Amino acid sequence: MKNNGNSEKILSILVERKVKPAGFIDVFRRNNSNINKTIDYFLKHKNLELDYRTNGVNCNFTGYNNGSYKEIIDFVLKNKIELLNIGDDNYPDILKQIYFPPPLLFFKGNKIKNLGFSIAVVGSRRCTAYGREAAIYISKSLSEMGIIIISGLAAGIDSYAHKAALEGKGGSVGVLGCGIDVIYPPENKFLYENILENGSIITEFLPGTPPLKSNFPVRNRIISGLCRGVVVVEAGEKSGAIITCNMALKQNREVLAVPGNIFSSTNRGCHRLIKEGAKLVENIDDILDEFSRYTGKIFKPDKKNNVTSKKENKKPGIKLNGNELRIYEYIGYKSKSVEDIVKYSGIEVKDVLRILAFLEINCLIKEDSFNKYSRLF
Amino acid sequence: MVFKLDSFTLEGIDAVKVSVEVHLSRGLPEFIIVGLPGKAVNESRQRVRSAVINSGFDFPVKKIIVNLSPADIKKDGSFYDLPIALSILAAGNQVVSEIWKESCFVGELSLDGIINPVSGLVSMAEEARKAGKTFFFVPYRIANQVSFISGVKIVACRNLLEAADVLSGKEGIEKFIYKGNDTGGKHFYYNFDFKDVKGQLKAKRALEIAVGGRHNIMFIGPPGSGKTMLAKRAVTIMPDLNLQECIDVTKIYSLYKKNVNNLIWKRPFRNPHHTISRIGLIGGGISPGPGEISLAHMGILFLDEFSQFPKNFIEDLRQPLENREVVITRNHFSYSFPCNFMLIVATNPCYCGYFGNDGKKCICSLREVKKFWKKMSGPIMDRIDMRVTIDRLPESSFINTEYGECSDKIKNRIIKCIDIQSYRYRGQKISYNSEIGIDSVNKWLKDDKKIRDLIYTVSKKYNLTARGMVSILKVSRTIADLERSDSIKEHHVIEAVNYRVSFNYNSDNSICM
Numbered sequence: 001m002k003n004n005g006n007s008e009k010i011l012s013i014l015v016e017r018k019v020k021p022a023g024f025i026d027v028f029r030r031n032n033s034n035i036n037k038t039i040d041y042f043l044k045h046k047n048l049e050l051d052y053r054t055n056g057v058n059c060n061f062t063g064y065n066n067g068s069y070k071e072i073i074d075f076v077l078k079n080k081i082e083l084l085n086i087g088d089d090n091y092p093d094i095l096k097q098i099y100f101p102p103p104l105l106f107f108k109g110n111k112i113k114n115l116g117f118s119i120a121v122v123g124s125r126r127c128t129a130y131g132r133e134a135a136i137y138i139s140k141s142l143s144e145m146g147i148i149i150i151s152g153l154a155a156g157i158d159s160y161a162h163k164a165a166l167e168g169k170g171g172s173v174g175v176l177g178c179g180i181d182v183i184y185p186p187e188n189k190f191l192y193e194n195i196l197e198n199g200s201i202i203t204e205f206l207p208g209t210p211p212l213k214s215n216f217p218v219r220n221r222i223i224s225g226l227c228r229g230v231v232v233v234e235a236g237e238k239s240g241a242i243i244t245c246n247m248a249l250k251q252n253r254e255v256l257a258v259p260g261n262i263f264s265s266t267n268r269g270c271h272r273l274i275k276e277g278a279k280l281v282e283n284i285d286d287i288l289d290e291f292s293r294y295t296g297k298i299f300k301p302d303k304k305n306n307v308t309s310k311k312e313n314k315k316p317g318i319k320l321n322g323n324e325l326r327i328y329e330y331i332g333y334k335s336k337s338v339e340d341i342v343k344y345s346g347i348e349v350k351d352v353l354r355i356l357a358f359l360e361i362n363c364l365i366k367e368d369s370f371n372k373y374s375r376l377f
Numbered sequence: 378m379v380f381k382l383d384s385f386t387l388e389g390i391d392a393v394k395v396s397v398e399v400h401l402s403r404g405l406p407e408f409i410i411v412g413l414p415g416k417a418v419n420e421s422r423q424r425v426r427s428a429v430i431n432s433g434f435d436f437p438v439k440k441i442i443v444n445l446s447p448a449d450i451k452k453d454g455s456f457y458d459l460p461i462a463l464s465i466l467a468a469g470n471q472v473v474s475e476i477w478k479e480s481c482f483v484g485e486l487s488l489d490g491i492i493n494p495v496s497g498l499v500s501m502a503e504e505a506r507k508a509g510k511t512f513f514f515v516p517y518r519i520a521n522q523v524s525f526i527s528g529v530k531i532v533a534c535r536n537l538l539e540a541a542d543v544l545s546g547k548e549g550i551e552k553f554i555y556k557g558n559d560t561g562g563k564h565f566y567y568n569f570d571f572k573d574v575k576g577q578l579k580a581k582r583a584l585e586i587a588v589g590g591r592h593n594i595m596f597i598g599p600p601g602s603g604k605t606m607l608a609k610r611a612v613t614i615m616p617d618l619n620l621q622e623c624i625d626v627t628k629i630y631s632l633y634k635k636n637v638n639n640l641i642w643k644r645p646f647r648n649p650h651h652t653i654s655r656i657g658l659i660g661g662g663i664s665p666g667p668g669e670i671s672l673a674h675m676g677i678l679f680l681d682e683f684s685q686f687p688k689n690f691i692e693d694l695r696q697p698l699e700n701r702e703v704v705i706t707r708n709h710f711s712y713s714f715p716c717n718f719m720l721i722v723a724t725n726p727c728y729c730g731y732f733g734n735d736g737k738k739c740i741c742s743l744r745e746v747k748k749f750w751k752k753m754s755g756p757i758m759d760r761i762d763m764r765v766t767i768d769r770l771p772e773s774s775f776i777n778t779e780y781g782e783c784s785d786k787i788k789n790r791i792i793k794c795i796d797i798q799s800y801r802y803r804g805q806k807i808s809y810n811s812e813i814g815i816d817s818v819n820k821w822l823k824d825d826k827k828i829r830d831l832i833y834t835v836s837k838k839y840n841l842t843a844r845g846m847v848s849i850l851k852v853s854r855t856i857a858d859l860e861r862s863d864s865i866k867e868h869h870v871i872e873a874v875n876y877r878v879s880f881n882y883n884s885d886n887s888i889c890m
Binding site: 128359371 | 576577579581582597598726732733738742743744745766767768771774827833835838856868871872875876
């Protein structure tokens with residue numbers, strides 16, 4: 001990293017002079033977005049107006065260790081955490097455009113520098129199997145086209161979005177609501193490690209900051225700030241994902257929502273977004289259409305290699321014998337139970353089970369609920 | 378004068394010979410028992426005194442000292458009433474007999490002289506044989522329990538007077554030697570049968586395989602799907618006990634309760650509630666007794682609502698499942714109890730109980746479902762080879778009047794399957810497919826390329842662990858045995874896949890329906 005020491009200076013201003021990040025951005029804007037002038041301003045003016053100072057309550061930088069500048073910089077160097085300030089060339093342009101960009105980011109991984117086209121996939125922490133499937137499908141397909149998936153590294157939809165995104169070439173960026181050394185939720189430990197191989201973890205919070213409740217809405221503005229659009233997969237009425245969407249609208253980003261079951265409370269938020277005008281996402285093309293003005297040339301859906309057409313791709317290459325074919329044809333798209341199949345075919349249970357497992361192993365049928373199968377093709 | 382005769386005490390499941398010594402001496406009338414007597418033994422003074430007087434004998438007006446030797450073993454229970462009473466009579470020359478040396482005695486006396494049942498009779502009878510005794514005097518009411526033990530003659534007396542008459546020769550001893558009465562217990566029937574279970578074909582087939590290879594099995598299903606009903610019927614398809622097994626079972630039960638009238642021919646089915654204490658499950662206590670796992674010896678231990686059992690209790694089962702016996706060690710003793718049981722567990726699939734259910738929707742989030750399964754993951758789940766999901770029956774099945782196969786038919790197939798296994802594993806330490814070690818599993822894989830490829834595909838599709846694959850292969854061995862096939866074929870493995878993969882929440886990329 002080309003290091004002109006600005007990041008360290010900013011860190012010292014924010015920590016030692018207790019300057020509010022928002023105050024910093026204010027001065028930065030008034031100095032025509034010139035970082036050197038901004039730093040000089042703070043170094044010259046020993047007595048700052050009270051507006052720029054934190055009173056310790058409403059501060060984003062409340063590292064619970066209350067470390068001094070020196071402790072923090074030592075920690076950063078020791079743990080190979082990198083810094084990115086708003087004046088850097090590598091600082092994502094798209095993030096500079098928002099109303100209150102973070103003046104300083106802590107990050108790990110190489111994805112955040114020269115950030116490419118990205119889309120956020122967010123949703124509830126308490127997801128259902130349906131939400132999970134949707135998150136994986138969307139993130140994986142987008143990632144395979146080289147789109148970077150942004151999310152919040154929380155439990156539920158976020159973690160599945162990250163995991164799926166890492167399988168494609170696009171990769172993933174996780175925005176934390178805590179210090180970069182804090183792993184939350186703990187079960188995402190492996191995800192933290194994996195994400196560094198093809199992505200980044202970023203945060204504006206000082207190392208050691210615990211995942212406070214108030215951090216997450218603040219963090220959400222970065223998620224929406226980093227991307228062109230937000231896809232909400234599963235969100236309840238009062239979900240954090242909805243906050244991200246509100247931020248996204250203020251920041252002039254697109255909002256898209258995946259519909260769900262109308263009877264389940266886990267999709268209320270998504271449905272409200274759709275009612276209010278968010279685009280309904282049924283497949284990847286819905287997302288790509290929305291961004292065609294950015295992506296028109298680059299991400300033209302490739303018919304041959306498109307995930308949406310996976311059903312045609314997987315035509316069975318296996319020859320089925322008499323009974324197998326009979327059972328396979330009997331199992332419709334509406335699920336049939338083992339008992340039904342035995343009764344229909346008149347074959348012994350053990351043979352039916354054998355055939356069902358054989359068909360399932362070869363991806364011709366799937367178990368919908370306990371011992372009930374339906375056809376995939 | 379001093380008089381000695383033999384009785385027994387219990388140490389865990391084993392009986393130990395105890396000699397009851399009586400000294401009548403001059404001095405102030407007194408009756409003392411020494412030799413670490415427990416409360417029940419100390420109280421026997423009152424019972425013995427009344428029983429002796431009420432049987433028409435004189436209670437000696439002397440200083441009576443009873444010593445129970447070896448004097449450093451704690452003695453508890455009411456075994457010594459009869460031997461103490463008889464030795465007092467003998468010391469006072471009220472009963473003279475020639476067979477004192479060849480005899481041993483246990484029994485509790487009631488105040489009118491009747492001999493009441495005691496626990497642990499089977500172990501004592503075996504110990505009597507080992508000690509080379511000819512006659513073993515037992516309470517009449519439970520004599521049938523030990524009638525099958527050869528090598529020692531069981532003398533069953535109703536009361537103290539009868540015992541005294543037999544010893545002194547007033548009554549012929551032959552009349553009192555207990556002849557086995559096999560009408561009690563051997564011919565039993567279960568009042569439930571496999572044919573009662575409607576539908577649930579997969580579960581029934583799975584249970585047949587599980588019993589055939591003695592695989593531990595888990596039923597996963599929503600409330601009311603018939604998990605308990607199926608588990609109960611597992612005993613009806615297990616082969617009958619042979620005499621030795623039957624004696625082993627009776628031995629444990631006679632420690633547990635006193636009034637075991639017959640040998641226990643039925644395979645035990647133990648179904649402890651999840652509020653059970655740790656000692657109740659594993660065994661132990663002040664005078665250590667068998668827990669539920671030992672009471673399920675040779676039978677089935679069914680843990681319903683498995684998820685409700687405390688986690689550490691579940692972990693406690695690990696060693697007993699492996700070793701087929703449980704060793705209970707406290708600071709001054711270490712006893713082992715056999716516990717060769719088959720484990721059947723039943724659980725709901727999640728907190729609300731309806732995960733994977735077709736009709737009623739589950740209201741748990743995936744995270745909660747994972748949390749639910751996390752409690753059961755780990756080593757104990759490795760020991761459960763088969764996991765079978767059960768759904769609730771559709772309404773149409775209830776009114777279906779067709780019956781399925783009855784237990785006897787399935788039992789015949791299982792007997793053959795077990796015979797094949799005991800022939801194959803003759804001379805080895807194991808006797809069932811579930812106990813196969815990893816080396817033979819590797820050998821099958823090495824020999825057959827087709828199976829190797831299949832296992833590779835399956836494990837990739839369902840994200841199986843190595844343990845999962847070993848379980849699948851063990852179960853396929855049993856399926857092959859049920860079909861009397863010498864080697865494992867591809868279709869055996871494919872069927873076995875059914876009984877494993879449906880619920881794999883241990884890995885992160887678990888499969889959900």
